Amino acid sequence: MINYVLTCCSTADMPNNYFKIRNIPFVCFHYILDGQEYLDDLGETISFEEFYSRIAAGSMPTTSQVNVGQYIDFFDPFLKEGKDILHISFSSGLSGAYNSANIAREQLLSIYPDRKILIIDSLGASSGYGLLTDMAADMRDNGKTLEEVYNWLQKNKLNLHHWFFSTDLTHYKRGGRISAASAVVGSLLNICPLLNMNYEGKLIPRKKIHGKIQVIKEIVRMMEIHAKDGINYSGKCIISNSACYDDARKVADLVEKRFPLLNGRVMINSVGTVIGSHTGPGTVALFFLGDKRED
Secondary structure, three states: OOOEEEEEEHHHOOOHHHHHHHOOOEEOOEEEEOOEEEEOOOOOOOOHHHHHHHHHOOOOOEEEOOOHHHHHHHHHHHHHOOOEEEEEEOOOOOOOHHHHHHHHHHHHHHHOOOOOEEEEEOOOOHHHHHHHHHHHHHHHHOOOOHHHHHHHHHHHHHHEEEEEEEOOOHHHHHOOOOOHHHHHHHHHOOEEEEEEEOOOOOEEEEEEEEOHHHHHHHHHHHHHHHEOOHHHOOOOOEEEEOOOHHHHHHHHHHHHHHOOOOOOOOEEEEOOHHHHHHHOOOEEEEEEEEOOOOO
């Protein structure tokens, strides 16, 4: 009998209904849009379409992580029920949420000394973090213990690859991530930056690709190079996108063509409102299990 609950943060960017079906409670980050604070509730309060339309019209949302008190409020009911907790956290390379969760853990264990609260730093984001959580849920459902799932995640989390590209530099310029001059030059030359997540869970620019067609080919080529068993990869693959579904679909079609042994079709999700507050529209992200991230 499973005596623990698997939890995560909203920044895992899986559909709300997915978490209900898989029995994975999640704690919400927050964002402020046009002066009003919202929960990062996976498009329930504000649809992704409206959210990205408002950014395209000039809105600049800001975000806030889950604080210690919110983690305590989130974890406490499970502990009262006599459940242990395995929480998979958003990357410490992008947020302080992992540290907040650990502080909450220490405070709660002083109240519930007989319970276990294990916290994993996913070193991941968006649906890559979601794919890691999905693997943990599969293990839980197959009867693996809290410690077995925890140990597997610690050993394998850096094998979860995150590759991103952007076809719209407007939001990067507005947020100060690139200069106005770089944005102008990049747009004129039709440059699409390709990034991935390193072993510290931080996003690192890797290449500047000329044109959408080429960057789509290149991101799939990175999967060919890094995926477990190469083109014979038989695991799951997930793509997330920020208001550019057609681009995501083209990547998915190419992946499904190049990797005939995939475990099911490629899942395509929306980049959530917290991560989307930093990327803006036009980002496509590809996630799969592969070799270990080492730089």
